[in-house]
Amino acid sequence: MAKKDKKSEIKKKLKTSRMPFSVRFAFFMLPVAALVFLPSTIVFSVCMIPTLVAAIVDNHQQKTAWLTVGAMNLAGTVPIWFSLWDTGHTVPVAFQLVSTPGTIFLSYGGAVIGWIIYYNVTPFVAAIVLGKNEARYKAVERRQKELIKKWGEDVVSN
Amino acid sequence: MAGEEEQQLSTEKENGDLSTTPKERSTSLKRLESGYCSVISQITSDGRIMVGHDIEILPDKERTEYASPATKAYEAKSRNLGGEHFALICGCATVPRVTTIGSYKGLKSLHILRLIEAGVIDWRPENCQKFALIYEKPAGKKMMESADAIPYKVSEDHLIPTIIEPAVKALSDFRNIDFIHGAINAENIYMSGMQGTERIILGDCLSSAPSLQQHPLYEMASRAVAQASGRGPGTIKDDLYALGICVVMAARGKNFMLGKSPQQIIYEKIEHGSYGAIIGRERIPGGVSEFLRGVLNDDDDQRWSIDDAMRWLEGRHINPKPSRVILKAARPLIFREKKYLDLRSLAEEFSKNVSDAGVEIEKGQFELWLKRNFEDKALRARFDDICEKEKTAPRDRWIFSVCMALDPFGPLRYKGRSIFPGGLGMALAEAMAQNEDIQIYGEMVLQQFFNDWIGQIFDELPDAAGIMSILEKSRGVLSQKMPGYGIERVLYMLDQEVACMSPILRDYFVLAPGNLLLALESISQSGTRPDTILDRHMIAFISVRERQMIDSHLGYVNSSNKGNQMIGIIRTLAAIQRRFFIGSVPGVGNWLISMTEPIVKLLKDHELRQKLARAIGRLQDNGNLTALLELVDDPILIQDDAKRFGMACREYKSLVLEKRAIESYFRKRKYFGKATGRQVAMLFSSVLSVIVIAGYVVLRLMNGI
Incomplete structure (x- = not known):
């Protein structure tokens, strides 16, 4: 009986650890789509390298750098991808586009803006949060003093 | 006074006070009837002691002939009343019979001392309060001047009209008002009138408890063996017994106390019976002998009552039965x-x-x-x-x-x-x-x-x-x-007449809670205020004499919390001030105010404390204890304060936790807010990206069109 129970438990675990069908389908479809739209894949693969780098170098727990950089990197890549579609969605055009300095400048420039945002907005917001907490800390201390003044030291001991 | 009694009764009924027996209630009413608890004297500017506006006591004129071992007598003079007077001054220890003074004063008998006035006085010579009884001076000498003197001899023919008849009539009057003399002895009987037609006047009986001053000679053997204070009030039969002894002494002109110790007298009474020990084999006139056999009978059932004595005086023949034989080995x-x-x-x-x-x-x-x-x-x-x-x-x-x-x-x-x-x-x-x-x-x-x-x-x-x-x-x-x-x-x-015996009130004669408050007022102004206002004696005294004044606050008065204790004391004293219509008592008021700190500390709110302390301070020298009570005795305020204090404690606790949390953030100052900053940067970047892409798409579409 005990062995049977163990087997059924393992089966259950396997069932729950299995990815849902939609995800497995997406994983299957992604390389297919990449092959079908190979020119776009080439453009995005080259233009989005800074995002990949950001994801690799970000050692923070939240891993928000790749998203910050990636968003602006994407904004710079989208016009190139549109021009790929305009000039014909072929592999040679894709290679031609990615080897053009303007294309690299545009997409990587977006990534640079992303990094600028990442390195400026973060301390700015942190400074605001810190200031707010400092003000709250003072307010708490003030209120404590008020309570002691009104109720005496008993309010502390009780 | 009657109004007060009704009020008292109605209050008892309202309180559902059914614990008192009718006897206790009547005693209580009797006590209330007595107006002799109050201080009746005034010291004039020239130092004279006046009782009311009429009678003056002269402390420099002592009259030892009217005094007893426990009391002192002084000359007293009245402006309006004729005749001469004397004042008997007594202390707490003799327990003057204050509850019966009114009834005694109402008696119209010619054979008792006429009481003019009675009450507590400020006795300047000893700088304390005493109880004074002012009597009209009896016209005549004492039957026996002192314990070692020879008594006045009355001829056998005159024994009945001179001694027995007036005394029995007086005792009959006493019986009608449920009163016992308790101090009939040869030294306390006055012979009034011309020689040969004298009539006795029974001396003072109000200055001390019954039998307290009696020599064992005047008591039955069973009572005589007890200590004087422990004999109890006795009955009117005991008065008749003492009268019988006095009659024999007057008939014989012999002092039976001379040469004999009290123990010897008692032993003889036990040995030979009272009649045998006092009269022995000597001859006593036939009529009087019958009376003496009746009143000196050692058998309580056989001893004559006042009715028997009255019947005998009317001429009826009553043959007293001999005393029960004392068992002897x-x-x-x-x-x-x-x-x-x-x-x-x-x-x-x-x-x-x-x-x-x-x-x-x-x-x-x-x-x-x-x-x-x-x-x-x-x-x-x-x-x-x-x-x-x-x-x-x-x-x-x-x-x-x-x-x-x-x-x-x-x-x-x-x-x-x-x-x-x-x-x-x-x-x-x-x-x-x-x-x-x-x-x-x-x-x-x-x-x-x-x-x-x-x-x-x-x-x-x-x-x-x-x-x-x-x-x-x-x-x-x-x-x-x-x-x-x-x-x-x-x-x-057990003793309804005893004054409050608190050591604090040593110099005062406090017979009612109202006097107690006045005594406290006097003490408060003397500069030697004790640490406590109400001690064990005072609390018990008030509780027994006027239970409504304190019993409902006894829990507070006995509280271990000083603040609640003080509230209980103020409640009690304010109730006494109202009940006895006592005017302003600024001394007690200030004394209580000086002790209100624990009450103020019952409040947790310091602002409220200061406000209350200021309000209490404004009552300084006011002397209205009810006003003080209204200020300090507000349970709702105290409850509300405690509730708010609880909330404040909880708030303080949450603030401490919040402060600790902020401090822990501050310890990680280097990283503090960075996570939020990164999230904001991500959001900002994403939004900007969407705007750029959308703008590009829009522009393309517009150009394409």
């Missing part, structure tokens, strides 16, 4: 080298020599002597019962029980005290006044000695159940130790 018992034939004397001696008595009984000879010499089944049963019960009891208790078995009608003899249950209150008052050990009395009540005594002669005592009931109440009171109970309460319960 055929052969004496030798104890401490003295021979004893009767049990009362032996009991008396045993009680005085407990250890020797113990040895004597243990030897076994005593039991044999008892069995061989007394064929009294009841005595044997009592003795056997005690031997059975008290075998293992301590020696004091054992001998007490043996004495009780030997002399069941005698007093309770224990550790040198010798009292009747009815005299317990007075004995306790005397012990307290003289700073004697009062624990013995407590022991006697707690160990139910009185109950044992009553149990032995239950059928022969007129109000055995009533006495038992009050003693049981006393036992209950004694078992509680908190202020308001204990031996102090027993004292005030």
